[in-house]
Amino acid sequence: VEALITGIGMTELTKEASSGPVALAAQAMNEALRDAGRTHEEIDGLLVHIGSPRGQDYDRFAESLGLSVAFASQTWSHGRFMSTVLTYAALAVTNGLANNVACIAAYRNSSFPRIGEPGNPFFHEVMREGGGPHGEQGGLGMLAPSGGAAMAWRRYASLYTADEKALEAVAISQRSCAVLNPRAALRTPLSTTDYGASPYVVEPLRRFDSSLPVDGAACVIVSRSPASEGSTPVRIAGFQGLKGGSERFIFGPTGLGLWNQSDSRPTIEEARRQSAFQMAGISPSDIDTFYTYDAFTPCVLFALEEFGFTGPGEASDYVIAEGLARNGRPWVNTNGGLLSEGHFNGWGHIHEMVLQVRGKAGARQIPGAQVAAWGALAGDALVVSTA
Amino acid sequence: MKFDPTISPDSAPFWRGAKEGKLLLPTCDSGHALRQWMPPLGVCPQCRSTDIGWRETEPRGTVVSWVVYRRAFAPEFPPPYTVALVRLLRAQTTIPVFVEPSDGVPIEVGSNVQIAFRRLAGDEFMPVGNVITRD
Numbered sequence: 318v319e320a321l322i323t324g325i326g327m328t329e330l331t332k333e334a335s336s337g338p339v340a341l342a343a344q345a346m347n348e349a350l351r352d353a354g355r356t357h358e359e360i361d362g363l364l365v366h367i368g369s370p371r372g373q374d375y376d377r378f379a380e381s382l383g384l385s386v387a388f389a390s391q392t393w394s395h396g397r398f399m400s401t402v403l404t405y406a407a408l409a410v411t412n413g414l415a416n417n418v419a420c421i422a423a424y425r426n427s428s429f430p431r432i433g434e435p436g437n438p439f440f441h442e443v444m445r446e447g448g449g450p451h452g453e454q455g456g457l458g459m460l461a462p463s464g465g466a467a468m469a470w471r472r473y474a475s476l477y478t479a480d481e482k483a484l485e486a487v488a489i490s491q492r493s494c495a496v497l498n499p500r501a502a503l504r505t506p507l508s509t510t511d512y513g514a515s516p517y518v519v520e521p522l523r524r525f526d527s528s529l530p531v532d533g534a535a536c537v538i539v540s541r542s543p544a545s546e547g548s549t550p551v552r553i554a555g556f557q558g559l560k561g562g563s564e565r566f567i568f569g570p571t572g573l574g575l576w577n578q579s580d581s582r583p584t585i586e587e588a589r590r591q592s593a594f595q596m597a598g599i600s601p602s603d604i605d606t607f608y609t610y611d612a613f614t615p616c617v618l619f620a621l622e623e624f625g626f627t628g629p630g631e632a633s634d635y636v637i638a639e640g641l642a643r644n645g646r647p648w649v650n651t652n653g654g655l656l657s658e659g660h661f662n663g664w665g666h667i668h669e670m671v672l673q674v675r676g677k678a679g680a681r682q683i684p685g686a687q688v689a690a691w692g693a694l695a696g697d698a699l700v701v702s703t704a
Numbered sequence: 705m706k707f708d709p710t711i712s713p714d715s716a717p718f719w720r721g722a723k724e725g726k727l728l729l730p731t732c733d734s735g736h737a738l739r740q741w742m743p744p745l746g747v748c749p750q751c752r753s754t755d756i757g758w759r760e761t762e763p764r765g766t767v768v769s770w771v772v773y774r775r776a777f778a779p780e781f782p783p784p785y786t787v788a789l790v791r792l793l794r795a796q797t798t799i800p801v802f803v804e805p806s807d808g809v810p811i812e813v814g815s816n817v818q819i820a821f822r823r824l825a826g827d828e829f830m831p832v833g834n835v836i837t838r839d
Contacts, residue, residue, distance in 0.1 A: 433777040435706070446710040447743035448800075455707030456830055457802045458781035464771055468789055472769035475813035520772040520784075563749065574768055575789065576798055577741065577749075 320407035321550035324353025324538035327668045330502045330659035333427045334532035338372045339381045341534035342423035349536040354544030362388040362415030364402045370438050372424035388415040395439050399663030400699040404556045406539035416541050422664040423534035433461025466613035467519040469569035483633035484614040485512045488525045490641040495653025497680040502531050502659035526614040531659030551674045552704045555597030560696025570619040582629035589625030593698035601625045605686040608666040610693035611654040624692040651681045706780050714746030717758045722821040722829040727763040732756045740795040763819035765790040790817050801833035809835045
């Protein structure tokens with residue numbers, strides 16, 4: 318694969334954006350094109366993550382943003398597809414479907430009732446035959462994704478005698494990053510007192526174990542080659558798709574015994590063998606900074622195990638002992654994650670990954686970072702590195 | 705009930721069984737050991753046969769995990785209420801159930817649960833679990 322991220326742009330993430338998705342996307346795209354040294358006329362591919370009604374669909378975006386593209390597509394209208402969208406873009410430029418693909422996520426959550434409440438655009442999924450994509454069961458009152466996440470944490474905590482202190486450490490570590498991130502929605506430091514005082518939403522998970530839905534836009538330009546001068550491309554070095562099957566649960570690790578999962582967790586050696594890592598020619602120890610889909614705090618612990626940073630059942634003790642820090646500096650979800658930067662479905666994470674590899678992450682910068690990796694419980698992964 | 709699951713001919717027998725108080729599961733034995741599973745969507749996940757039957761299973765199992773909804777998401781479900789995921793005693797699968805308010809037996813991972821079907825307003829039924837004393 319020969320694909321570069323040549324430009325990134327992102328609005329601030331807020332609770333009540335003063336614009337709708339198209340105008341938000343226009344701002345993010347203008348910034349991304351300036352960053353790439355490209356023009357709107359050079360964009361010949363368009364990939365959209367979140368469609369209408371939270372966001373907009375590819376046809377409206379293309380027309381309203383004044384684009385003329387020959388390769389367009391769109392994924393479903395909520396999370397989990399960020400790295401898959403970038404993978405499509407990388408494959409498209411590698412195989413000659415397009416030269417410069419604009420990947421867009423832009424939406425306004427505050428136009429709608431909250432997630433888990435009737436009237437939210439994807440509430441219908443609680444009535445999906447066989448159950449919703451996060452373990453929802455409408456007929457039983459399992460209405461919100463937090464229900465499935467709470468199921469996974471209770472099971473894990475019971476199997477490994479894990480302590481809530483691990484969740485607290487994740488929440489506090491990620492908030493400490495968001496405090497340093499001007500794009501983040503939550504920039505007030507979080508204390509252990511704040512965490513302990515936060516109410517249960519779906520017990521055993523608290524409000525501060527849950528991410529914050531926000532409004533905003535992000536644009537990532539994926540190109541076959543960089544513009545002549547002025548831009549700082551990063552390489553898409555490896556990727557793997559979402560995994561499916563009875564072992565997968567969006568908010569839990571494989572083999573936890575939930576739904577139709579087995580009770581057999583992968584060993585750390587198995588977890589370290591990820592095709593995205595192999596494609597990039599790296600092992601987990603080469604990863605300078607790691608990013609994951611942290612819709613809820615336990616997801617971070619599970620992802621550390623799922624991608625071979627710790628053995629099964631060990632992440633909670635690791636995080637209690639060391640936080641999410643190496644040499645005293647946070648190295649996981651350094652943007653603040655969905656938890657504290659705001660739930661932007663991973664687009665804030667990829668923006669941060671590019672900044673880190675460019676050495677432009679400001680106060681959050683990990684000195685000398687060359688390899689940033691995304692790995693999510695859905696099974697997908699993406700590695701970016703210096704070009 | 706406002707949030708009924710979508711029912712197609714593939715899942716309808718489960719709900720017909722519920723109406724009679726029976727825990728009916730999709731069942732397949734074509735070329736492999738008898739297999740029963742949830743959710744019922746008309747295909748055997750082992751052999752992919754769509755020629756499947758339905759058999760009653762013992763409505764008992766153990767708690768895989770459980771949660772308590774503390775925040776109201778919809779007026780139809782005022783908090784707090786408990787939902788448990790139950791691994792069935794005699795089938796290789798799990799079923800989520802609404803946990804009836806306990807008579808003092810606390811719920812834990814591993815608790816034994818007896819499953820029944822509660823009739824709701826209209827002609828709807830909901831799988832409910834009652835925690836029974838641990839063996």
